[in-house]
Amino acid sequence: MSATRLRPLAEPVISGALLILAITWVGTDGYRQDLAVLTVTYGLIGLGLYSHFIMGDSLSIAYNAYAAIGGYALGLVATRTGWPLLVSLPLGIVAAVLISVLLGLATRRLNGFYLAAVTLLFSEAFQAWLIDADGVTGGAEGVILTRSISVFGAELGRDQIVVIALVLMWLIALLLSRLRRSPFGVALRAKAQASVAVEAAGVPVTALTLISLSIGAAIGSLAGAVFTTANLSILPESIPVSVAFLAVFIPFLGGRSSPWGVVIGALLVTELTFNLNFFQGSGTLLFAVAVVAVLIFAPEGLIGLARDLTGRLVGAVNRGGRDER
Template sequence: MNPSRKKIAVVLLLAVACVLPFLSNNYWLDVATLALFYVVLAQGLNVVVGFAGLLDLGYAAFFAVGAYTTGILMTVYQWSFWLTLPVSMVLAAIVGVIIGAPTLRLRSDYLAIVTLGFGEIIRILAINLPITGSASGIYGIPRPSIGGYVLGGQIDFYYLILIIAVLVVVAVNRLGTSRIGRAWMYIREDEDAAEAMGINRIKMKLLAYSIGAVIGSLAGSVFAVKMSAIAPLSFSFTQSIMILLAVVLGGLGSIPGVVLGAVLVIALPELLRSVEDWRYLIFGAALVAMMLFRPQGLWPARYETKRDTKRGETEEATEGGSGNDVKLDSEKCNA
């Protein structure tokens, strides 16, 4: 897509997102808010799976770390929500390093099993620790406030998570086009070749895993104050699979594709609610069909190297030169 057209499309999309609360009822506004949560979570997992190629089946664990950190600090220690955000993100990064350092040397299925076990460990700890409220969870989490205004309505949280989603998408996009993003891409395609070229694959994997953890914890913190209550059931293995589904459905490594995948994962079951008994069957069949006919995702990532750019410029110059030569030859013939 032409860069100018891409900018226009992004501006139009943001404009629609900004006016959406005034065009929909409370039910669809809540669905849109949940979709934005999944956009943030899916972009965090996209860094891990889409960019670095690390199959993570326990990503909901970092979602839980952020939610429980904010919930505990606000209910037990009476902290402000805005002060809990950096604490939850730093804690998630530390947990990511602790878990990732010994395990990211593994590959493919082995790494998936380890991350799955990590997700279940976090969920079981939340069920059994008294400070997390055990199986009942944490209730009565205060609402955040800006100055003297308390964010308590649906529209308030919609705009809050919309701002966070936009910031996360911009940050992930910048990461993907940076030297770090290119290093992740090389590791994803061929770890041994990347290491032979001087890339520290363990360090880069750990960086991707930690950044994904930070983004997941950020979404978890906002989720805790929006719901005012959290429980271990909200951070189950099913949540990890739904987030991974959004990434795969949209296209691994594709930022706009992951946004589209997250919206569809939340919106499609709701659009099929009129056929209550069959909606998940239809939803599952649609996903199977999509994987069969478009396995690369709805909006696959496109990677362009500098060599491709120079080649395109050379071809354009050559075509332009050929046209001018033909024109000159025709003028000589006419003369």
């Protein structure tokens, strides 16, 4: 089939076209830019979790910590040093990865909800520390950025930052989608269900898990950087502990079979909750109910639902085997 040959190109081309549409739609409209920033923040946190939870079955959820690290790295470099702000991105990523590896080593014998509980407690402790350590983090007042990221001497305005953020989310979803199909991704997904066999085949499973956690932490740190760059401030409660639950729900809502499900889920969450003072508002109620409903009625998420529908249409013409999840 010639369609199979086009497949590797289809993904970047179609998603790229949608990206351009999205960028055009957002334009310079302040409200739409806010929507975009929130979508990217949730989307990146969801993609981070995707790399080890959906693919590797490690329910490590300390995402408010990773995002805060990315955000505070930006804030601290901006206020405490004269360095270019771009330096803070690798700094934040390295710090988040380091924390995730240490946390991963401390919890390497745990799995499932035991792991979730400990990492959630870590999140709460980290949040408490952010407020406590006001000498470093500015305490409850947080950090107000005095300058923005500049590239080649020109400071980026909000318009550019929103575009960069959207491109970043697109790129990371695309890369994760590739990673998922690569032998590494296959081994990671196999580990989720048959850890013993993957280990016996010669794959160091602990290292595999730690790498997937690190990828997630790095992406989570970028989420915090995007949020902070766009808002020019970071507070302990900017990214609440409960954001991790959002990130857990998002792929179930959008669809677990692909990182694009996370992007779709993040769009929906933003759409459902943006106008309704998040985490306080009835948007969260709608969202929680939607998650329960999707889990019950469309276990493969919205992507699965769409695939089912198109499958039924195509199936009438051409009956094929079951696709891989």
